[in-house]
Amino acid sequence: MxxxxxxxxxxxxxxxxxxxxxxxxxxxxxxxxxxxxxxxxxxxxxxxxxxxxxxxxxxxxxxxxxxxxxxxxxxxxxxxxxxxxxxxxxxxxxxxxxxxxxxxxxxxxxxxxxxxxxxxxxxxxxxxxxxxxxxxAAPLGKIIAVAQARGGAGSTTVAVNLADQLQGRNKSRVPAKPGKVALVDLDLQFGTVGSFLDMDEQDTLLQLALDGTIPDATFLGQSMTTMHNGLSVLAAPSKFAPLDSLRTDQVAAILDTLRQSHEYVIVDLPRALVGWIEAIIERADELIIVTDISVSSVRHSRRLIDFFTIDNVTLPIQIVVNHEKKPLMQSSLHREAAKALERKLDHWLPHDPNAANAASDKGKPLSSVAPRSPLTKAVARLAKTTKADFQTASSKLNS
Ligand SMILES: Nc1ncnc2c1ncn2[C@@H]1O[C@H](COP(=O)(O)OP(=O)(O)OP(=O)(O)O)[C@@H](O)[C@H]1O
Ligand SMILES: [Mg+2]
CATH class of the missing domain: 3.40.50.2300 (Response regulator)
Known part of the structure; x- marks a missing residue:
């Protein structure tokens, strides 16, 4: 009042x-x-x-x-x-x-x-x-954090290609200006976003970790790489950086700065639950957990959900089941997984090694190497529902 x-x-x-x-x-x-x-x-x-x-x-x-x-x-x-x-x-x-x-x-x-x-x-x-x-003030961009239920579950595939789909295509030959989506690889030690997008080495995060400065818009603008379609990317360092060498306030500043100038900020999370994760989760508008439905992955996803919702009970969490196309009828295994996670299994990405390998061989997003493949189409659907969910949420807020 x-x-x-x-x-x-x-x-x-x-x-x-x-x-x-x-x-x-x-x-x-x-x-x-x-x-x-x-x-x-x-x-x-x-x-x-x-x-x-x-x-x-x-x-x-x-x-x-x-x-x-x-x-x-x-x-x-x-x-x-x-x-x-x-x-x-x-x-x-x-x-x-x-x-x-x-x-x-x-x-x-x-x-x-x-x-x-x-x-x-x-x-x-x-x-x-x-x-x-x-x-x-323009509304702040949405922060979407992407986590994995196990190593190799496909979180980087989702982060990179969701960011690419949300940014959209650039049909012109002229590279687009930095656009509406930022992709940040905070898998500090093992991040592979740079190689998924065939980028030159980028040691911005290492530099921040070493000198302890708080990045601002100018610094990030100069350090991030802009892809042909306008997607801005902050890659993980190519050299080893201790996980705790970044501080919470630095991570917070990266996200706060990027969400002022982008509609979406997609964050590829590290597997380890380091202290500065809190800065991401506090700000996140959505968490995506990429998993399969093996018992161990579902258990780990449940632990992640519990951890991330301790201080943020209302955080929307989407489960993406990778390597499985959407079943016509969910099996008892699927139903048990959904029950254990207390969430519907709404998003499915088919096992599609042809498209995944073509993308990693060329160092390009799925949309440019295999635009009609089942995996690309499934990620496009994920991007569409993500956008629609945010639009529904904001119209509810404004009504
Ligand atoms: N749906 C899929 N079909 C086929 N191959 C896939 C699929 N999703 C991911 N892959 C492949 O699986 C491998 C691991 O994927 P990715 O790097 O995205 O996983 P991750 O969870 O980020 O792993 P990491 O633990 O290394 O961070 C990659 O070679 C990727 O191309
Ligand atoms: Mg990864």
Whole structure:
């Protein structure tokens, strides 16, 4: 529920900070200031609910940068449209710390010494800009994460060809500009998207892992490869990178940046459930699990579903059964698998070695080497229903 007058929540353990803000806005009409004697990370759960009632939330950063970032992400994700998040940081905050706050969802970072005479002007300015942005902002792209029930189940085949189908064909000879779909190979150590698409080595993710920077739109735009049809690809590094060398905030920034400029962001997940997976799952609009219906694969799929839905109960999950064409009548094995997964087995990809081998020999998507093959057609159907499901979901939301 939005309050009529402008409301400000100040989260800081220091009385002097509250006083400075209250004094600064005391002459501005219709402004209410509430205070919370705490740090953002300590009142995380509560703050998420509170924030959506305020026009501006000002919080003082703490010494624990990671805890701040996690709390900001939770808060930024759930805030109502137009709630402005302002961090009050130490005066000697570094540029990279400020950018990390920004990437996590903070609208403005102000040095704490400025929290005085200028704060009222700052709040009005930030509020106006944010309202305008909220009205004009394009909707964020959909993030689709693709996981596998076992090694070799076919998750990269699905990720690459679903991305290709969602992007669509480019009939012209002239390569298309970066288009509406981004494909990100976060199978950091064993990723094969680059070889599926015959790409030159691309060590962007390794570079990020080594220097620890948070990528922005310019960096990603320059580092990603654009395929002929406009699909933008971020491949896994060709050299070995320890799985935990990427950080959660870096992965979050990759996805947040790409979903601002693409309609779909397809992520090929690693098999290991590394810490930064959380950043993907928190943001995912859909999870696809590629499996077969052997008992061990179904059990592993069930474990994946349980893991991914612990903190994200509403995450839509699609099961793709690979190497089997859609049966006319489901067998008892199929029914048992569906029961164990508590989901319908809606998507089936036939075993089609001719098409799969042609695609891997040529390093091209199925649609360009075997456009009429059963496997290509099945992936095209998967892309069509994926699009339709999102359209239905968004029209329900808007109605
Ligand atoms: N429906 C299919 N019919 C025939 N071959 C297929 C099919 N799906 C995938 N393959 C082939 O199976 C192999 C493994 O597929 P893919 O690399 O997509 O699996 P993955 O789950 O990503 O494996 P990894 O564990 O290596 O990440 C590839 O050679 C691919 O061409
Ligand atoms: Mg793979």
């Amino acid at each position: 939005k309050m009529k007058s402008k409301s400000i929540l100040v989260i800081s353990p220091e009385q002097s900070v509250w006083d400075a803000i209250e004094n600064a806005v005391s002459d501005t009409p219709d402004v209410r200031v509430d205070t919370e004697a705490s740090t953002l990370s300590q009142i995380n759960g509560k703050a998420v609910k509170m924030a959506s009632d305020y026009d501006v939330v000002l919080f003082q950063t703490s010494d624990d940068g990671d805890a701040d970032i996690n709390a900001i992400q939770a808060l930024a994700k759930d805030r109502a449209n137009g709630t402005v998040l302002v961090a009050m940081a130490d005066d000697d905050i570094s540029l990279s710390q400020a950018r990390a706050l920004n990437h996590a969802g903070v609208d403005e970072v102000l040095p704490i010494s400025m929290i005085g005479a200028e704060i009222a002007d700052q709040i009005v300015k930030i509020d106006r800009a944010s309202q305008a942005a909220a009205t004009n």
